[in-house]
Amino acid sequence: MKSPFVTAALTLALAGTFLACNKKSQEIKIGGVGPLTGEAATFGVSTKNGYDMAVAEANAKGGILGKQVKLVFADDKGDPAEGATVFTKLIEQDKVCAIIGTVMSKVCLAGAPIAQNAQIPMIVTTATNPKITEVGNYVFRASFIDPFQGTVGAKFAINELKAKKAGCLFDVGNDYTKGLSEYFKAKFIELGGTVEGYEGHASGTTDFKAQLTKILATKPDVLYVSDYYNDVVLIAKQARELGYKGPLLGGDGWDSPKLTEIGGAAVEGCFFTNHYSPDDVSPVVQEFVKSFKVKYGSVPDAYATLAYVATNIMFDAITRAGSTEGPAVMAAMAKTDLACVTGQIKFDEHRNPVKSAVIIQIKDGKQVYKSTVNP
Numbered sequence: 188m189k190s191p192f193v194t195a196a197l198t199l200a201l202a203g204t205f206l207a208c209n210k211k212s213q214e215i216k217i218g219g220v221g222p223l224t225g226e227a228a229t230f231g232v233s234t235k236n237g238y239d240m241a242v243a244e245a246n247a248k249g250g251i252l253g254k255q256v257k258l259v260f261a262d263d264k265g266d267p268a269e270g271a272t273v274f275t276k277l278i279e280q281d282k283v284c285a286i287i288g289t290v291m292s293k294v295c296l297a298g299a300p301i302a303q304n305a306q307i308p309m310i311v312t313t314a315t316n317p318k319i320t321e322v323g324n325y326v327f328r329a330s331f332i333d334p335f336q337g338t339v340g341a342k343f344a345i346n347e348l349k350a351k352k353a354g355c356l357f358d359v360g361n362d363y364t365k366g367l368s369e370y371f372k373a374k375f376i377e378l379g380g381t382v383e384g385y386e387g388h389a390s391g392t393t394d395f396k397a398q399l400t401k402i403l404a405t406k407p408d409v410l411y412v413s414d415y416y417n418d419v420v421l422i423a424k425q426a427r428e429l430g431y432k433g434p435l436l437g438g439d440g441w442d443s444p445k446l447t448e449i450g451g452a453a454v455e456g457c458f459f460t461n462h463y464s465p466d467d468v469s470p471v472v473q474e475f476v477k478s479f480k481v482k483y484g485s486v487p488d489a490y491a492t493l494a495y496v497a498t499n500i501m502f503d504a505i506t507r508a509g510s511t512e513g514p515a516v517m518a519a520m521a522k523t524d525l526a527c528v529t530g531q532i533k534f535d536e537h538r539n540p541v542k543s544a545v546i547i548q549i550k551d552g553k554q555v556y557k558s559t560v561n562p
Contacts (some may be wrong), residue, residue, distance in 0.1 A: 214257045215250070215511055217242070217501065218277035220288030220298065221312075221494070225265030227415060229443045230290045230490045234312055235260055236483055237494025238287060241502070251502050252509065259283055263294050270294035274301040283307070284511035287497050290490065292316035292363040299326045306513035308504070308520055310497045313439065313462070313490055316362045320538045325517050327538040329497035329529075333363070336438050336460050337370025339544045339560045343458065344409045344436055345378045347546075347558075354384035354407035356398055356422060358414050361390060367413035367438045375411075383407075395422050396429065403431050415440040416450075423453035434458060442489045447552050457549045458557065462489040463529045464545045466556035475528045496527045 221234035242258045250256055259281045261273035270289060277283045278301065286302055286309045289295055295314040302309040303323035311319055311328040315336055320326045344350040353375050357368040365387070372382045384402030388395055399422070402410065412422050412435050423435055434457050441459040465476045465486050475495070479487040487495070500523055505511060508519040525532045530542045546557040 213254050215252065215254045215505070216257050216259055216281060216283045217498075218281065218283035218286040218288075219258050219260045219498075220263050220270070220273060220277070220286060220294075221260070221290050222265035222294070223262040226417060227265045227291055229416075229445060230313070231262065231265075233488050233490035234288065234290055234494040236479075237312075237487070237491040238498050240479060240482060240491075241495045241498035245502055251505050252511070256502070263289050263291075263298075265291055265294065267293050267297035271297040271301060274298035278302070278305045278307055284513070285309070285501050285505070285516060287494070287501055288312050290314060292319060292366070293361060295319045296322075296362060299323070302326065306517070308501070308513055308516045310501055310520070312493045312497045314363070315439070316366050317537070317539070318362070324521075324538070325513065327500075327520050327534060329493050329500060329532070329540060330439070330462055331542055331544055332539050333366040334370045336544060337367050338374045339460050339546075340411065340436055340438065341371050341374035341378060341380075342560070343460075343546055344375060344411070345380055348409055348434060348436075348458075350408035351380055352405065352407050353380055353382050353409050353411055354386075354402035354405060355382060355411045355413070356386050356388065356395065356402060357412070358390050358418065359387035361414075363440065364413040364415075368411060371411050371413070392418075393421060395425050399426050399429055399431075403429055408433055410435045412437045413440070416443040416446040420446060420450035420454065423450050423457070427453045439489055442547075442554075444488075447549060447554070451552070454549050455552070459547050460544050461547050462542075462544065463492050464547060464556040471526065472528055492528055496529050496532070499527065500525060500532060
């Protein structure tokens with residue numbers, strides 16, 4: 188005969204297990220990945236803010252499928268090896284039903300095969316290398332891709348800046364920067380320009396004068412720098428020291444407050460392609476900007492915005508699927524037709540969005556909307 192104390196203990200234990208399981212069943216776990224440390228840490232902070240805001244809004248409206256959403260965030264440190272580790276942990280240990288992120292192409296290329304093999308739907312926020320979604324049918328993207336971004340930059344340089352000769356400087360150890368420069372160069376030449384100075388540098392470089400000297404010897408009208416903001420400010424200052432007075436042009440990796448804070452006069456009058464502008468007067472953009480400023484005390488950059496958009500795309504797919512099962516969510520994602528802060532989102536056959544890009548100019552130390560380029 189069991190002791191009444193043992194019976195009571197078992198009853199309590201079973202009740203506790205039931206409550207724990209019941210509590211677990213009331214949550215939908217979503218993985219969020221971004222670099223809170225490392226070379227792109229400011230991007231990671233913005234990205235996490237975008238995730239958190241979308242999750243908070245969804246939960247305030249009753250959650251998804253009647254359940255509250257729990258974001259399990261992981262810092263990939265901007266490192267592919269760490270990215271592979273955190274993707275594996277989110278799937279195998281945390282048991283997430285979907286993953287949003289990450290920021291950098293090189294990290295996404297490490298994590299995407301893991302999500303694909305596990306049949307876990309994944310939507311990339313800002314990584315633009317086209318190879319990412321080629322990994323498989325569970326991998327989607329919220330941002331435009333490098334061929335489009337590089338093409339936009341080249342068209343702007345030729346048509347708006349009236350450049351006839353360009354120089355390119357990029358990080359040879361980064362798929363994003365290499366790809367962006369390759370596509371810029373190809374389109375610039377196709378449009379009738381020439382690229383005589385085309386130089387790569389090793390990751391972690393801080394002295395770019397050897398490469399810049401070679402490029403500037405060709406007397407370029409525009410200098411295309413596809414690096415992230417932390418390298419761009421050094422490159423811009425060193426280019427000015429070497430006497431270059433023309434504009435620098437780059438991609439969305441420039442989008443950080445640190446660009447103007449550290450770059451100062453060296454980046455004044457320069458341009459970069461981006462995913463959206465907070466100066467867009469459309470009501471959906473202005474409402475988002477207002478809400479973000481109230482929550483975080485700052486204007487949302489493209490990283491926060493695309494993280495917010497990607498999260499809402501995933502929530503929309505889960506809602507339409509009526510399930511958190513990978514195959515069902517993946518199928519729903521493919522049929523996305525959703526009005527977002529960055530425009531109406533539909534996916535092409537490669538699971539990349541068909542959307543516009545904007546040109547941002549650095550003017551009086553601020554990012555200023557210049558123009559919109561449609562696909």
